[in-house]
Amino acid sequence: MDLISMAFSFASFNLGGIAAMIAGLALLIIVHEFGHWLAAQMLGFKTPIFSIGFGKPYFVVGHWRGTEFRITPWLLGGYVALPEMGDESSAKEFMKANGLEPQGFVYQRKAIWKRAVVAVAGVTMNIVLAVVLLFGMFAIKGVPTQEAVPNTVVIYNVDSTNVTIARDAGLQGGDRIVSVDGRAIKTVDDVRDNLASHRALPVLVIVDRNGQTVSVTLTPTAEGKIGVAMGPEVRQTFKEVSVGEAAKLSVVGTYNGVTGILSGLGMMVGIVEKPANLPDGATDVHAIVGIVQYGADMFAQGMAPFVMFLVMISLNLAVFNLLPIPILDGGHLVFLALEKVRGRPLSPQTQGLLYQIFFFLFMALLAFGLWNDFTKPIGR
Numbered sequence: 195m196d197l198i199s200m201a202f203s204f205a206s207f208n209l210g211g212i213a214a215m216i217a218g219l220a221l222l223i224i225v226h227e228f229g230h231w232l233a234a235q236m237l238g239f240k241t242p243i244f245s246i247g248f249g250k251p252y253f254v255v256g257h258w259r260g261t262e263f264r265i266t267p268w269l270l271g272g273y274v275a276l277p278e279m280g281d282e283s284s285a286k287e288f289m290k291a292n293g294l295e296p297q298g299f300v301y302q303r304k305a306i307w308k309r310a311v312v313a314v315a316g317v318t319m320n321i322v323l324a325v326v327l328l329f330g331m332f333a334i335k336g337v338p339t340q341e342a343v344p345n346t347v348v349i350y351n352v353d354s355t356n357v358t359i360a361r362d363a364g365l366q367g368g369d370r371i372v373s374v375d376g377r378a379i380k381t382v383d384d385v386r387d388n389l390a391s392h393r394a395l396p397v398l399v400i401v402d403r404n405g406q407t408v409s410v411t412l413t414p415t416a417e418g419k420i421g422v423a424m425g426p427e428v429r430q431t432f433k434e435v436s437v438g439e440a441a442k443l444s445v446v447g448t449y450n451g452v453t454g455i456l457s458g459l460g461m462m463v464g465i466v467e468k469p470a471n472l473p474d475g476a477t478d479v480h481a482i483v484g485i486v487q488y489g490a491d492m493f494a495q496g497m498a499p500f501v502m503f504l505v506m507i508s509l510n511l512a513v514f515n516l517l518p519i520p521i522l523d524g525g526h527l528v529f530l531a532l533e534k535v536r537g538r539p540l541s542p543q544t545q546g547l548l549y550q551i552f553f554f555l556f557m558a559l560l561a562f563g564l565w566n567d568f569t570k571p572i573g574r
Contacts, residue, residue, distance in 0.1 A: 211490030216269065218489060218504045219482075220246065222320065222511060223272045229319030230274045233312045235259060239304060243275035270482065276312065278304045279526070303539070306530050313526040320512040324448045324505045331501050332440035336432030338498055345380040346427035347371045349401070357421030363412040365420075369401035370427060382424055390418035432498070451509045459513070483564060520548040521556060 223246055234241050240260065245252065247266030255263040261274075303309070349369045352361040371379045374388035375397050389397065396413050414420050435443065485507065492499040516524040525548075533539040 208490045208494050211493035212486055214493045214500065215486045215489030218500075219485070219507070220269060222323070222504070222508050223247075223269065225319050225323045225508075226316040226511060226515075227272045227274050229315035229317070230276070230312055231261065232319075233315035234274065234276055237304065237308045237311065239276055239278045239308075239312065241274055241276060243273075245274075246272045248273070278302060279309050279312065306534055310527060310530050313523045313530070314516075317512045317515050317523055320508045320515075321448060321452075324451065324508045324512075325444045327501055327505050327508070328444035328447045329440050331498060332435060332443055333437055335498060336434045337440075337443060338502070339431050339433050340428045341431060342426035343429055344426075347379050347382055347385055347424055348427045350423040350425060352422050357415060357419050359412050359414065359420040360422045363399075363410045363420075364408070365399070365401065365410060365412075365422065366403065369403050369408070371424070372400045372402050372407070374399050382426075385424065386418065389414045389420060393418045430498075448505075448509065451506060452513060455506075455510055455513045483568070519556075520545070520552045525552070 227244060227246070231241050231244050242260065242262060243264060244261050245264040245266065247264075247268045248270060249266055249268050252264040252266040255265055257263070347370065349360070349365055349367055349371065351367040352358075352365055353367075371385055373379055374385055375392065377384070377388055379385055379388075393414055394416050396411050398409060398411050400407060400409050402408075412420055489500065489503055489507075492503040515522050516527075518524045518528045520529070529540060529545065539545075
């Protein structure tokens with residue numbers, strides 16, 4: 195895909211969907227950081243700064259409970275300055291804001307258990323938010339269910355790496371197969387039987403693509419394969435449930451989401467085998483552009499898909515932040531564990547060096563994700 199094609203692809207975005215997704219991401223960031231802030235306030239920590247976004251310029255929204263609330267245009271995350279967590283930069287910023295001399299100052303650290311509670315509070319809030327969003331949708335709209343539409347066959351995807359006949363011929367995921375060799379199609383077996391009777395022979399396939407008729411001629415393999423995954427058209431409906439059932443299903447759904455994300459991480463690093471029917475690119479790394487793009491697509495499809503996507507992003511934030519990486523909440527927990535074992539914390543210099551190393555690694559991962567956003571858009 196060239197740069198011009200990329201530009202046109204992203205220019206086709208739904209502006210309303212983009213705005214909704216940006217607002218959704220802002221909500222997830224606020225909820226996560228509010229978890230840190232609330233736990234810190236309850237445990238007696240100083241919280242001089244609550245920032246949505248990083249860097250400058252920043253705009254001061256207001257002051258409350260000893261905290262300056264900020265917002266910046268760079269919505270790549272957020273932070274709460276917590277000097278008593280042992281964060282030297284936060285301590286110096288606190289001292290500077292209060293007209294004190296920061297040089298050589300070391301802020302008194304809180305107890306390890308208190309710092310651990312504050313560290314996991316953001317992740318906890320993301321999980322709670324996922325449960326709340328699912329509960330709201332289930333209780334108000336119902337539980338999403340899928341039912342097969344009789345006498346229909348739809349191509350789910352053409353991402354086979356072994357047989358690319360369908361993809362090369364121009365067939366696409368979402369195409370509804372109307373006929374093969376002039377014979378009407380009602381079941382998957384109809385397609386298979388007709389392709390099997392044209393092994394290594396050209397055959398005309400007619401599909402319905404978004405209300406338009408598309409005809410392609412292709413030649414199946416000697417085994418009658420064309421490289422598609424197909425099945426009946428699936429229509430989403432909503433099943434009404436009681437409030438109690440909605441609460442139960444929201445917890446179950448959140449648990450299944452977390453385990454699914456962990457499995458996906460395992461596939462990315464090669465410790466979990468990728469299922470054969472999982473489309474290529476399903477475990478690719480993506481960044482903010484791809485997330486906003488896909489979120490806008492979900493918003494265009496309806497509120498339920500959009501809410502489900504926000505739930506998955508919230509759970510991804512929770513799992514990702516628990517990874518044992520110094521710049522993440524999981525990294526704080528590792529430092530606290532080392533402090534407990536050693537009887538003293540790592541030196542500020544060592545921590546600072548680790549932060550710098552992993553920050554640059556994170557930026558490299560972000561750049562890779564942005565490249566995937568443009569070259570391999572999610573769901574396209």
